[in-house]
Amino acid sequence: MNKVVANADEAVKDITDGATLMVGGFGLCGIPENSIAALVKKQVKNLTCISNNAGVDDFGLGLLLQQKQIKKMISSYVGENAEFERQLLSGELEVELIPQGTLATRCMAAGYGMPAIFTPAGVGTEVAIGKEVRNFNGKDYLMEYAFDADFAIVKAWKGDKHGNLIFRSTSRNFNPLMAMGGKITIAEVEELVQPGELDPDQIHTPGIYVHRIFQGKDYEKRIEQRTVRAKG
């Protein structure tokens, strides 16, 4: 079973105007840099992006925002992005803010075939408006629906042609959840390895969830908040 495609352009070729995309990463950590670049090049428009954050002005999803390719963002936190703020305030961009755990779990629910989940996050707040509240064992929960995304684009450390993925360190974040949750999942990897090189016990995303995989290149892996301590 060979899911390898030549490059990012090939991988995203059927993402068309108006598509809903899950985009992996937390901040700029673990984002699918190659796939985003290919979407910029392809000039696809009116995208709805489900992504925890919206990148920075000149990196990550910020690159799609610059070209006004995004119609709507579904995120938990969208700071650190002046162009985003401008488009939001001018009404060019629609934004739906949802709690981070709810975002993660709604992606996971899609991958588990569960149409809805219950979470207490947002009960009694404006997040609860219009949502079903249900009490279990004396505690209120909101019913939240699984996401329905046309595509997921994720970034992994290693992968094989079957689509098996391994993520490195905290770049795992939303990536495996979105990899499960997309109707078509596109994975870019730092290292495309031969089947059998990945220990079956250590695979984070089984290949059944991945439809296309390619070897990414030129990863910048920009750091958003470089914090260090003095050697001593």
Next chain:
Amino acid sequence: MNKVVANADEAVKDITDGATLMVGGFGLCGIPENSIAALVKKQVKNLTCISNNAGVDDFGLGLLLQQKQIKKMISSYVGENAEFERQLLSGELEVELIPQGTLATRCMAAGYGMPAIFTPAGVGTEVAIGKEVRNFNGKDYLMEYAFDADFAIVKAWKGDKHGNLIFRSTSRNFNPLMAMGGKITIAEVEELVQPGELDPDQIHTPGIYVHRIFQGKDYEKRIEQRTVRAKG
């Protein structure tokens, strides 16, 4: 943070008559042999066991059945056990049969703090009797509740004193789900290693879910269906 206890007797010492236990394993694969032996020795009675299977006559949970320590089994499949059958038919033992995926997901739900999940398994069958049916996108689902277990006893391959666990091959099965789902989780491991020996990226169960851990011994690892092919 040191969660290591000396042995199985120490680990199960506060499991008392009438407790509800999640017990890891699928068939005889990945079962907590040492903890089961300690429960036999302790002669604790009237247990409710949530476990996919019920062992065989002289191994696994069959050892607790022999001593009539189990009041109720919650399982998906309970074949291969004559004493089980005898107790069931005589009315000594109560059995609740539920679909395997529902069993797994109800354990997981407890670990994720989700009070209930939706699954289509059992819709239109006797499993659905008395349960809430809900339609999402034209398909019916049953609402199934998270399990509420006093203890989970699980078996891992490797673990450290923080309770981090790694499972080997398909002995993973229900173990990580029950490790998450128990109010108090007891893990026995084939190899207790030093913190730092386990790669953080490869840990299947983060230590926060595990309350006690011990180095098991004398693993028999009995095979239920030995199937081989001829060398050729």
Next chain:
Amino acid sequence: MLDKNGIAKRIAKELKDGYYVNLGIGIPTLVANYIPEGISVTLQSENGLLGMGPFPFEGEEDPDLINAGKQTITTLPGSSIFDSALSFGMIRAGKVDLTILGAMEVSENGDIANWKIPGKMVKGMGGAMDLVASAKNIIVAMQHVNKAGESKLLPSCTLPLTGTNCVKKIVTELGVFDVLPEGGFKLLERAPGISVEQIKNSTAGKLIIEGDIPEMVL
């Protein structure tokens, strides 16, 4: 008339390149022996494995590596192992392309009964209810009649159900049948040497026969 291996062989012709397939216990397991050349199929075992390989060589059995039938097996290059919740998660999410399983009864609207006989010791449904409730495509492999000689293709099931409106195709020792969305067993192929008349006589549910029914080619 087909023997068990014949049924498995005929079902194997339904496999397509790239399919993820879950094989139940019994005849379905035999399908793995007849995967057509040039077709790559990945077998899922619901205890938590994708990419199930053949039985191990004698002396190489690993008690930690079993399939959903509790048999010792092997992995293949590209296999992945996961917990049982993720295993049923991928099943529930419709990622498994085809489920092949046995049945005691199938009704003409696609209901299936395969886990419980009232009055007999019930061992449990295992993963069958999850599989039939979620699989995109379900093929039943079974004998056409039960030991008492009664048809297992019925107007409606008499035994407790495993799932409803889910079976898409049936292969028995007598023939191949589509279960139509509007109800009814549509005869597609006859087993070698079996007449339409014989199939009619063995089928209690609504049988749909259109035109000439070819004998199957294995």
Next chain:
Amino acid sequence: MLDKNGIAKRIAKELKDGYYVNLGIGIPTLVANYIPEGISVTLQSENGLLGMGPFPFEGEEDPDLINAGKQTITTLPGSSIFDSALSFGMIRAGKVDLTILGAMEVSENGDIANWKIPGKMVKGMGGAMDLVASAKNIIVAMQHVNKAGESKLLPSCTLPLTGTNCVKKIVTELGVFDVLPEGGFKLLERAPGISVEQIKNSTAGKLIIEGDIPEMVL
């Protein structure tokens, strides 16, 4: 009066051996610098890490290893990494013993507002709503009054809520307060050099003062 580090230092005294703790951005992050000797605490970062270590040495930053504040960090022996759903799963399941976070307002019944000011650009709630809805124990670290000099300990919040009935304790530059289940801020300790009168003058919500209020010992 306490400075930011003083607030963090006082909160650190609430830590107990074996605690799993989630620290929010700002003053809460500083708490990690004052963990009492002999106490082992594991820090959870909600992007997917248990066992957060200190910042890396210069030149050893790893872009793949960051915390929920997007800062470069390190792991420790015994750390574990997981996806964000499991991270919030353990939070939702009440496995994190203590959450420490900042706030714009807290009400006397434990409501918290810390994510949105109407009319200003809203950046989002991140994981705050999940954390406050599920944590067993929540301590708020904040300034007692806002920039306009108005009390942030209120009868009820005026800003959009992050969560309801959840804050258990508040530490400000002026003192330490329990939020009582029946409502009200119970003064437990005064900050060094601060009088009960000063605290009264800065607290708009129901303040409960019983007996002599000790000055805190850091």
